[in-house]
Amino acid sequence: MKPLPKNFYLRSPDTVAKELLGKILVRKVRNHILSGKIVETEAYFGEGDPASRAANGKKKFNLAMWEDVGKAFIYMVHNNWLFNVVAHEKGKVGAVLIRAIEPLEGIEVMKKNRGIDNLRSLTNGPGKLTKALGITKEFNGIDLTNSKSEIFIVKGKEEEFEICKSHRIGVSRDLNVRLRFFINGNQFVSYKKVF
């Protein structure tokens, strides 16, 4: 499987967020592979988006959002690492938060990483999936378009699904636009409720 090319991410964050649904997030560890289908995402812009980490200008920790698209942008909130993909049009700023995946390969390892046995709550949240896949700040800036990386994203198999939109979750000051996208009816979407 070849990773999605860089120009996939060279578009508006909301477009990329929508199109990332159904793609496969792959995490390579020494002798095994963990992977899952992306079922829920959120788009974040740069300036003008009060919920974005980039809203207050460049900082040390959010530099990745200004840099090359197709890279990982990882930061911590409430003791959880959140995994984003840098995506924006040329010269702009933005990222897509991966909020939930459906486990495919390496489920036993994910259960061990999470310390639980329940499949449904294994990766149905942004902080949960990073824990299940063993993702930490160390991977900030990693290239997701290179299959040699420890984390990358490939095209999944073709399938039909309905895309739903809602407002972003947990954001104290959201924009008046729906920027959360998820696969309708999927068991691993973090909240069914539509805000």
Next chain:
DNA sequence: AGGAAGATCTACT
């Protein structure tokens, strides 16, 4: 030093 943050877990109604 203090507070806020894109969340999670647990314990209930």
Next chain:
DNA sequence: GTAGATCTTCCTA
């Protein structure tokens, strides 16, 4: 399904 306590960085004063 919803409410409340609580976890750790990084930013701002």
